Amino acid sequence: EVQLVQSGAEVKKPGESLKxxxxxxxxxxxxxxxxxxxxxxxxxLEWMGIIxxxxxxxxxxxxxxxxxxxxxxxxxxxxxxxxxxxxASDTAMYYCVRQFAPLSSFDLWGRGTLVTVSS
Amino acid sequence: xxxxxxxxxxLSLSPGERATLSCRASQSVSSSYLAWYQQKxxxxxxxxxxxxxxxxxxxxDRFSGSGSGTDFTLTISRLEPEDFxxxxxxxxxxxxxxxxxxxxxxxx
Numbered sequence: 001e002v003q004l005v006q007s008g009a010e011v012k013k014p015g016e017s018l019k020x021x022x023x024x025x026x027x028x029x030x031x032x033x034x035x036x037x038x039x040x041x042x043x044x045l046e047w048m049g050i051i052x053x054x055x056x057x058x059x060x061x062x063x064x065x066x067x068x069x070x071x072x073x074x075x076x077x078x079x080x081x082x083x084x085x086x087x088a089s090d091t092a093m094y095y096c097v098r099q100f101a102p103l104s105s106f107d108l109w110g111r112g113t114l115v116t117v118s119s
Numbered sequence: 120x121x122x123x124x125x126x127x128x129x130l131s132l133s134p135g136e137r138a139t140l141s142c143r144a145s146q147s148v149s150s151s152y153l154a155w156y157q158q159k160x161x162x163x164x165x166x167x168x169x170x171x172x173x174x175x176x177x178x179x180d181r182f183s184g185s186g187s188g189t190d191f192t193l194t195i196s197r198l199e200p201e202d203f204x205x206x207x208x209x210x211x212x213x214x215x216x217x218x219x220x221x222x223x224x225x226x227x
Contacts, residue, residue, distance in 0.1 A: 045156075045164065045207055045218040061215035062120075095163055103211050105154040105169040107176075112163055 002026035004034075004096050004110035011116045012086050019082035020113045022096030029077035030054040033099040035106065036070060036081045040092045050099060051079055059102060086117045121145055121210050125219035131227040138195040140222045142208035147188045152212030155184055155193045158221075159204045167206075168193065200226075 007021040022034060035050040049060035053072040060070070072079040079096060094113050097106035122145040132138055142153070151171035156164040166175040168184035171191055181196040195202055203226050208219040 044220050045209070047216040047218070059214070063215070102214070103152060103216075105152075105166055105175075105209065105211055106156075106164075107166050107169075109163040109165070 006110040006113045009114040013119055016086050017084050019080050021078050021080050022110050023078045030074050034079040035097045035099050037095045038092045088117050091117045120215055121217050123208055123219035125222045129223045131225050133227045134198050134200055136198050140193040140206055142191040142219050144189045148210045149212035151187050153191050154209045156207045157204045
């Protein structure tokens, strides 16, 4: 089955670091881009950035540049989204998505990872 | 970046009726790189339409997309109970990709 499997929900304190994951299966992981999409509670969708696991080419939305780091380990078909110092405003659902190209629709979505940042 | 404005914010209709959702862009969307997604409560979004008018795999033909330039439309010809959800448009013709704020389709 073609799918993206995301890591489980996280509860963190402000200032802590975090790395969440997205594992692709059922398709050639290195032939597609993996993107990340944020959805804050009760809000809409925001594209954060993408990575091409084949060569780790990474691109960020200006809104998220410098705020998060996207990486990938093609040997285990897994992409990552990480924060070095979380803020309460990072509380959201984070989805990983599959893209055929940097400018393409998102044809496959993970189920999401809920990140809660609270003191 | 391109701003997408969806209307109406909420649409109240009955099963069997026709739904028309609008998405307007602040500037022309290149190559009609416009997609529509459906999101149900507690679920991830699902791709319905890409390239403004092409249905994604497995999407019923009651869903259709149209438009070009700055004005796009998602039409659901006859609403089924499972179609009541939030719908988002997305442009992916220029970076950063952006989404509309969503239209909530609710049962009347």
